[in-house]
Amino acid sequence: xxxxxxxxxxxxxxxxxxxxxxxxxxxxxxxxxxxxxxxxxxxxxxxxxxxxxxxxxxxxxxxxxxxxxxxxxxxxxxxxxxxxxxxxxxxxxxxxxxxxxxxxxxxxxxxxxxxxxxxxxxxxxxxxxxxxxxxxxxxxxxxxxxxxxxxxxxxxxxxxxxxxxxxxxxxxxxxxxxxxxxxxxxxxxxxxxxxxxxxxxxxxxxxxxxxxxxxxxxxxxxxxxxxxxxxxxxxxxxxxxxxxxxxxxxxxxxxxxxxxxxxxxxxxxxxxxxxxxxxxxxxxxxxxxxxxxxxxxxxxxxxxxxxxxxxxxxxxxxxxxxxxxxxxxxxxxxxxxxxxxxxxxxxxxxxxxxxxxxxxxxxxxxxxxxxxxxxxxxxxxxxxxxxxxxxxxxxxxxxxxxxxxxxxxxxxxxxxxxxxxxxxxxxxxxxxxxxxxxxxxxxxxxxxxxxxxxxxxxxxxxxxxxxxxxxxxxxxxxxxx
Amino acid sequence: xxxxxxxxxxxxxxxxxxxxxxxxxxxxxxxxxxxxxxxxxxxxxxxxxxxxxxxxxxxxxxxxxxxxxxxxxxxxxxxxxxxxxxxxxxxxxxxxxxxxxxxxxxxxxxxxxxxxxxxxxxxxxxxxxxxxxxxxxxxxxxxxxxxxxxxxxxxxxxxxxxxxxxxxxxxxxxxxxxxxxxxxxxxxxxxxxxxxxxxxxxxxxxxxxxxxxxxxxxxxxxxxxxxxxxxxxxxxxxxxxxxxxxxxxxxxxxxxxxxxxxxxxxxxxxxxxxxxxxxxxxxxxxxxxxxxxxxxxxxxxxxxxxxxxxxxxxxxxxxxxxxxxxxxxxxxxxxxxxxxxxxxxxxxxxxxxxxxxxxxxxxxxxxxxxxxxxxxxxxxxxxxxxxxxxxxxxxxxxxxxxxxxxxxxxxxxxxx
Numbered sequence: 001x002x003x004x005x006x007x008x009x010x011x012x013x014x015x016x017x018x019x020x021x022x023x024x025x026x027x028x029x030x031x032x033x034x035x036x037x038x039x040x041x042x043x044x045x046x047x048x049x050x051x052x053x054x055x056x057x058x059x060x061x062x063x064x065x066x067x068x069x070x071x072x073x074x075x076x077x078x079x080x081x082x083x084x085x086x087x088x089x090x091x092x093x094x095x096x097x098x099x100x101x102x103x104x105x106x107x108x109x110x111x112x113x114x115x116x117x118x119x120x121x122x123x124x125x126x127x128x129x130x131x132x133x134x135x136x137x138x139x140x141x142x143x144x145x146x147x148x149x150x151x152x153x154x155x156x157x158x159x160x161x162x163x164x165x166x167x168x169x170x171x172x173x174x175x176x177x178x179x180x181x182x183x184x185x186x187x188x189x190x191x192x193x194x195x196x197x198x199x200x201x202x203x204x205x206x207x208x209x210x211x212x213x214x215x216x217x218x219x220x221x222x223x224x225x226x227x228x229x230x231x232x233x234x235x236x237x238x239x240x241x242x243x244x245x246x247x248x249x250x251x252x253x254x255x256x257x258x259x260x261x262x263x264x265x266x267x268x269x270x271x272x273x274x275x276x277x278x279x280x281x282x283x284x285x286x287x288x289x290x291x292x293x294x295x296x297x298x299x300x301x302x303x304x305x306x307x308x309x310x311x312x313x314x315x316x317x318x319x320x321x322x323x324x325x326x327x328x329x330x331x332x333x334x335x336x337x338x339x340x341x342x343x344x345x346x347x348x349x350x351x352x353x354x355x356x357x358x359x360x361x362x363x364x365x366x367x368x369x370x371x372x373x374x375x376x377x378x379x380x381x382x383x384x385x386x387x388x389x390x391x392x393x394x395x396x397x398x399x400x401x402x403x404x405x406x407x408x409x410x411x412x413x414x415x416x417x418x419x420x421x422x423x424x425x426x427x428x429x430x431x432x433x434x435x436x437x438x439x440x441x442x443x444x445x446x447x448x449x450x451x452x453x454x455x456x457x458x459x460x461x462x463x464x465x466x467x468x469x470x471x472x473x474x475x476x477x478x479x480x481x
Numbered sequence: 482x483x484x485x486x487x488x489x490x491x492x493x494x495x496x497x498x499x500x501x502x503x504x505x506x507x508x509x510x511x512x513x514x515x516x517x518x519x520x521x522x523x524x525x526x527x528x529x530x531x532x533x534x535x536x537x538x539x540x541x542x543x544x545x546x547x548x549x550x551x552x553x554x555x556x557x558x559x560x561x562x563x564x565x566x567x568x569x570x571x572x573x574x575x576x577x578x579x580x581x582x583x584x585x586x587x588x589x590x591x592x593x594x595x596x597x598x599x600x601x602x603x604x605x606x607x608x609x610x611x612x613x614x615x616x617x618x619x620x621x622x623x624x625x626x627x628x629x630x631x632x633x634x635x636x637x638x639x640x641x642x643x644x645x646x647x648x649x650x651x652x653x654x655x656x657x658x659x660x661x662x663x664x665x666x667x668x669x670x671x672x673x674x675x676x677x678x679x680x681x682x683x684x685x686x687x688x689x690x691x692x693x694x695x696x697x698x699x700x701x702x703x704x705x706x707x708x709x710x711x712x713x714x715x716x717x718x719x720x721x722x723x724x725x726x727x728x729x730x731x732x733x734x735x736x737x738x739x740x741x742x743x744x745x746x747x748x749x750x751x752x753x754x755x756x757x758x759x760x761x762x763x764x765x766x767x768x769x770x771x772x773x774x775x776x777x778x779x780x781x782x783x784x785x786x787x788x789x790x791x792x793x794x795x796x797x798x799x800x801x802x803x804x805x806x807x808x809x810x811x812x813x814x815x816x817x818x819x820x821x822x823x824x825x826x827x828x829x830x831x832x833x834x835x836x837x838x839x840x841x842x843x844x845x846x847x848x849x850x851x852x853x854x855x856x857x858x859x860x861x862x863x864x865x866x867x868x869x870x871x872x873x874x875x876x877x878x879x880x881x882x883x884x885x886x887x888x889x890x891x892x893x894x895x896x897x
Binding site for chain 2: 023024025029030032033040134166168171175178179183184186187188189190191194195199202203207210218221222225226230233237238241242244248251254255258259261262265269272277280312315316317320323324
């Protein structure tokens with residue numbers, strides 16, 4: 001009897017996931033929720049305060065309460081602005097803290113004179129502010145914030161209960177006040193969780209489909225790579241090798257030709273190794289522009305090959321943006337410049353080479369392909385064995401003693417700011433409103449995967465600048481011997 | 482993450498999320514109502530027990546409806562909820578000398594819970610219709626109930642505002658306000674192209690490494706050889722190069738071999754010596770010995786059996802490249818390969834006492850180290866460390882992950 005293969009569990013969405021982070025373009029569509037809620041909260045606070053003037057003991061404190069709530073609402077609108085995405089935890093805490101301050105001020109302003117808890121504007125306002133966090137913050141965080149706020153609101157209600165017009169059990173007032181906060185909190189948290197799970201499920205399926213499609217084309221891709229490589233190898237190399245094998249002997253001319261071919265092939269391969277995904281992308285766009293009958297002039301300045309340090313999401317975001325720029329009406333095909341520079345170590349291939357047992361200033365020894373092997377005499381062999389043992393011992397000592405330092409150095413350099421800054425410039429002759437509208441979704445995706453996205457415009461030149469922080473990938477740790 | 486929801490899933494997803502939010506709002510209201518009337522019933526008005534029953538009944542139906550989302554359950558919730566609102570309002574507001582007017586938040590709790598049935602709609606319009614029906618029924622039931630009490634009627638703004646907020650949210654979610662319908666597919670295309678490019682890069686990396694191992698190495702060998710008859714070693718390696726490039730589909734063959742299981746998991750356990758002789762590292766060492774290099778092997782040779790076929794092949798090719806570098810660049814005819822292992826990794830230290838090199842030199846002539854060694858090992862999830870200094874030799878440490886070893890031998894133990 002065969003056992004059924006268990007269905008793999010879907011990976012859970014990360015705890016920090018929110019609708020805005022997982023689906024930045026969708027996040028754009030829900031952002032108007034923030035100003036709408038802000039208007040409701042402020043209007044309700046002003047109207048309620050104005051209609052309960054007889055209950056207010058200290059007018060200045062009441063005015064301060066409304067003012068602080070207005071600041072909280074303004075902070076919500078500011079934090080939710082798409083051009084300032086992502087909405088961070090710090091912003092959420094500030095908004096809620098301002099709301100709680102407004103609540104305490106409002107309670108102080110009506111102390112002893114408050115008629116009914118249910119008319120207080122602050123608990124409902126706080127509840128609505130928490131509800132408005134739903135598209136921007138994870139459900140658990142909304143729950144924690146809402147729970148804390150409900151506790152404060154409940155305690156304030158208990159403290160006010162002896163002075164209220166309605167005389168009943170104090171606990172009821174606490175329940176009423178807390179429900180005004182908890183109901184929207186739970187609703188917001190449930191919305192956030194449901195949307196995040198749905199998007200995450202879709203992303204998992206979509207990525208699986210992308211992987212499957214990619215794997216399906218593996219054979220064709222492999223064949224095209226082989227064909228490309230053999231073409232690049234040049235028409236002469238393989239016939240030359242076959243000819244030498246057939247003849248079974250070498251001439252001086254063969255040796256000379258082999259040296260020349262080795263140099264040529266190596267040069268081609270090194271050039272190809274230096275090619276990055278960004279070069280490929282720009283090559284393709286250049287070709288697409290040519291097909292449209294244009295004469296493109298696209299410049300890439302990435303001397304340190306920092307593009308290789310970008311992850312797949314960052315590559316996709318940049319790719320989609322560049323494609324969008326190139327296909328935008330009014331795009332000047334001679335204006336595209338992509339530049340990557342930054343601070344911290346670039347992802348180079350030589351950064352691991354360590355001058356382990358010497359000084360960097362030591363005289364270098366030329367090492368070329370044409371170097372002939374030394375004739376090793378018995379005495380030299382003995383000396384070499386000694387030197388090799390010494391080299392190996394030194395390498396092991398170095399590995400054992402300096403490895404932690406290397407790991408710390410590389411890690412701390414990442415933390416301290418291994419940042420790649422990518423700058424994209426393009427000339428686009430479009431009214432700024434149209435240009436902004438066309439690029440807004442791409443910018444929202446950029447903001448989800450890069451930090452500090454800056455957009456500057458001097459018509460018709462548009463400049464986009466954003467940072468990629470490397471250091472998410474842990475430094476490779478090597479087991480000690 | 483760049484892969485947002487495609488247009489056709491947006492409405493459905495948002496409707497579901499709103500329904501979930503509405504149901505939790507309603508459940509919170511019902512729980513608050515149940516707790517409140519329970520406290521009142523225990524401490525002051527025992528006749529309120531009936532309200533606990535109707536609130537619990539509403540809660541139970543809501544939970545059922547949340548789980549199964551059937552129209553029949555929505556209708557049942559609407560009917561039971563309307564009756565519940567009537568009974569709740571009549572009983573709670575009927576408690577003497579507690580509530581001055583009808584617009585009490587406590588009395589509004591079951592009404593707000595009833596309005597939240599709007600989450601049942603799978604579209605914005607459907608949701609609005611359900612909510613409107615619930616709002617009208619709740620208000621009518623409450624109005625009738627209030628008539629039966631002595632408290633004066635006041636408009637309940639809590640339920641009205643809850644209804645308006647819910648309807649507003651449903652309308653907002655129902656309108657496809659996506660700024661650009663082209664952006665999301667463009668991002669999807671970019672992700673797909675990125676995946677294709679990544680695969681192509683991986684294949685290219687292998688292809689370049691193989692060309693460097695075979696063609697370039699072969700041409701260099703010929704350029705270093707003396708004119709005259711080919712040596713048997715040179716003839717064999719020429720034959721190997723041409724066969725590899727001409728008669729096999731290198732990349733596809735590599736993939737096919739890579740998919741085989743780790744050597745350590747095969748049922749027929751080979752002997753220790755077999756493992757070593759079957760490994761690609763041994764083949765690489767043998768090839769380089771054929772080319773005149775004296776290689777001393779120390780350490781735990783059998784640990785190589787823990788590598789799967791693909792890793793074994795790539796580690797072998799990387800070791801071969803390191804040894805070829807010794808032949809070509811070190812100016813010395815001897816090297817040492819030390820194999821070490823621990824529970825999760827295997828390390829190979831290739832050491833020579835030759836010329837060594839500097840960072841600046843390697844940058845201009847780095848194809849072998851970069852492509853045939855580093856990228857290969859990094860593609861296996863391993864790492865490469867190189868120590869070198871002009872005149873003091875070179876040590877290259879390749880570390881690759883391996884299947885868990887059962888008996889981890891002492892590292893660096895010399896083997897006979």
